[in-house]
Amino acid sequence: MRAIHNPDCAETELTPEDHLVLIKRIAEKRDRDAFQALFLHFGPRVKAIMQQSGADPALAEDLVQDVMLTVWSKVHLYAAERGTVSTWIYTIARNARIDRFRRRSSRPYQDLDTIEVASEECNGEDALFASQRAGLVALALEELPAEQREIIESAFVRDMSQTEIAEKLSLPLGTVKSRMRLAYTKLKAKLEGVQ
The missing domain is CATH 1.10.10.10 (Winged helix-like DNA-binding domain superfamily/Winged helix DNA-binding domain)
Known part of the structure; x- marks a missing residue:
């Protein structure tokens, strides 16, 4: 692992094994240096992806902040058996981009009385199957x-x-x-x- 503690480094080169070590340090010790290293590595990559997807530089930067804040706050949800750290972070990025563009949608106003809303109660079986399916897809991608x-x-x-x-x-x-x-x-x- 190279240059993980160098705040002046705009981008670091880390291996998938380094990603895993850093995620574990963040999850177990709330290690800010490990988070900084992960941020320096993935921040520019996520920003580039966002810009390639049509976001302007300011929005791309906001999305990077959202993604990395999610990584910090939900690090306990990462499961190595479901896929690599990079796959997890890029999935968070993809979902953040979709959520942001949905919120910015120019759909006309609809009266709340005319909208049917599905129940928010989570079916445990559906959640389990979705989680298993996501893990299998991640493993298949890795192969x-x-x-x-x-x-x-x-x-x-x-x-x-x-x-x-x-x-x-x-x-x-x-x-x-x-x-x-x-x-x-x-x-x-x-x-x-x-x-």
Whole structure:
């Protein structure tokens, strides 16, 4: 692990093993140095993803703050068996972006009397199945070759088109399409029984 305590470093290079060590330190000891290292590593990456998804720099920065605050406050919810730290953080980022854009939606006002609201009571069985399903999907993603996983994450976490992915990775569009098709085939085989 390099440069995790250097506040002047704009971006650090950490391995997935480093991510796991830092998350454990945050969860177990509320270690601010570990959080700073994670922030320095993921902050610029999350901001870049947000900007690639259409957020202006100020909104992207706000979303980074939201994401990292969620990481700090919900670190106890991270489960290594469900996926890597980076997958967890990028999922938080994706959800934060979706939530923010939903709130900023320009939908016209609707009278509350005309809206039907579903019950907020959580069905324990549904929650359990959703959690298990998310864990299985994360594991299946981790088993993909790195070049296929990167394309799938770019498409679904960063919301990029195949053309944008091809440009970002300096690959022919056909290569991106074939890697995506291969990844889908592998994911489908691994997740066939998952509902």
